[in-house]
Amino acid sequence: MLKIERILCPVDFSEFSAKAFENAYSLTRHYGSKLYLEDVVQPLTSVFPYYAFPDSMNRVFSELNADAEKRLQDLAKKHTWNGLQPDFVVHNGFPVESILSSAQAKAVDLIVTGTHGRQGLDRMAMGSVTEKVLRKARCPVLAVRKPAHDFISVEKGADAVHLRKILFCTDFSEHSQRALEYALSLAMEFIADLTLLHVLEDSAASHLVICPCESCGPDRDGDARPPGPRSNGHGVRNRESVAESSLSSPGCPQAGSRLHQR
Numbered sequence: 229m230l231k232i233e234r235i236l237c238p239v240d241f242s243e244f245s246a247k248a249f250e251n252a253y254s255l256t257r258h259y260g261s262k263l264y265l266e267d268v269v270q271p272l273t274s275v276f277p278y279y280a281f282p283d284s285m286n287r288v289f290s291e292l293n294a295d296a297e298k299r300l301q302d303l304a305k306k307h308t309w310n311g312l313q314p315d316f317v318v319h320n321g322f323p324v325e326s327i328l329s330s331a332q333a334k335a336v337d338l339i340v341t342g343t344h345g346r347q348g349l350d351r352m353a354m355g356s357v358t359e360k361v362l363r364k365a366r367c368p369v370l371a372v373r374k375p376a377h378d379f380i381s382v383e384k385g386a387d388a389v390h391l392r393k394i395l396f397c398t399d400f401s402e403h404s405q406r407a408l409e410y411a412l413s414l415a416m417e418f419i420a421d422l423t424l425l426h427v428l429e430d431s432a433a434s435h436l437v438i439c440p441c442e443s444c445g446p447d448r449d450g451d452a453r454p455p456g457p458r459s460n461g462h463g464v465r466n467r468e469s470v471a472e473s474s475l476s477s478p479g480c481p482q483a484g485s486r487l488h489q490r
Contacts (some may be wrong), residue, residue, distance in 0.1 A: 230413040232259040236336040238266040238327045241299055244342030248372040252340040253307055254389045255370075256314075258417045263314040264334055265304060267296040268326040293318050323357045328364055339369045368410060391418040397425045 237252035239245035249265070256263040269292050300316040317334075319326040331339055343358050362369050396411040398404040415422040 230409050232261050232337045232413075234264070234334055234336040235259075235261045235338045235340060236264045236266060236327070236331050236334060237340045238268065238323070238330075239300070239303065239342075240267070241303070242342060242344070244344045244373065246303075246342075248340050248342040248370075249303060250389045251370065251372050254391075255338070255340065256312055257310075260312070261337075263312065264317050264330065264336065265300045265314050266317040266319060266327065266330055267300055268319045268321060268323045269293055269296055270322060271320055293320070324360045324364070327357070327361050331365060331367060337367055339365055339367060341369065341371060343371050343373050368407075391420045393421045393423070395423050395425060397427075399426070 232255065235252055235256055237245075237249055239249055252263055255261065269289070271289070296318045297316055300318070304314050304316075317330055319330055321329070327339065327341070330336075339361065341358055341361060358369075358371050362371060391414060394411055394415055396408060398408065411422060414420065
């Protein structure tokens with residue numbers, strides 16, 4: 229069984245990183261993992277040359293480190309850890325290099341990070357940081373957006389976030405096979421619905437195929453019923469072929485056992 233023993237969650241105290249922290253906290257509880265909360269304090273020497281770095285700026289830099297440590301502690305106090313108290317990491321450096329360095333030093337199994345920063349340029353910069361971490365990290369990376377989607381429910385109990393629906397997209401490559409291990413593990417840990425999706429790229433496919441089930445098949449007059457908001461994505465399909473296998477799809481009895489083409 230897949231083990232996630234160490235999780236790194238870099239934060240910048242934005243609403244996006246707060247949502248990432250909620251996900252990291254729930255994963256920590258489910259897997260019994262060790263969680264590292266990290267904040268990166270960028271060096272002021274990037275603005276001033278070393279020989280011109282005044283003592284007053286050194287004091288400011290020291291205060292920034294102390295403030296980062298306190299804010300990480302305050303963030304952790306929002307939850308009950310039951311013996312799984314996180315470690316706090318204040319890294320002096322630049323975000324991408326610091327996150328990757330911490331991940332390697334701590335030998336983490338997963339990085340959980342927000343997709344954007346606080347606002348303005350910070351928001352754009354964090355997006356760039358996340359993109360670079362996704363490309364360069366040696367371990368899996370979970371990038372979390374702030375809006376709560378249908379597959380996430382906020383619980384009032386122990387878990388701040390509970391995964392309910394997971395979509396796994398595959399091209400049957402070696403990398404997607406590895407990703408499937410994580411999708412299956414998450415589905416089992418959270419008792420979530422898992423949908424497997426593979427797209428067949430065929431621009432010539434333009435014929436119509438109607439799903440035969442009662443919930444989304446032809447209407448009483450025999451005409452094709454267009455897909456609606458309650459059709460669960462079935463009904464008339466066209467343009468591109470999509471192979472979809474759902475482990476749980478309450479609206480269509482054919483789901484999980486048939487190949488639908490559109």
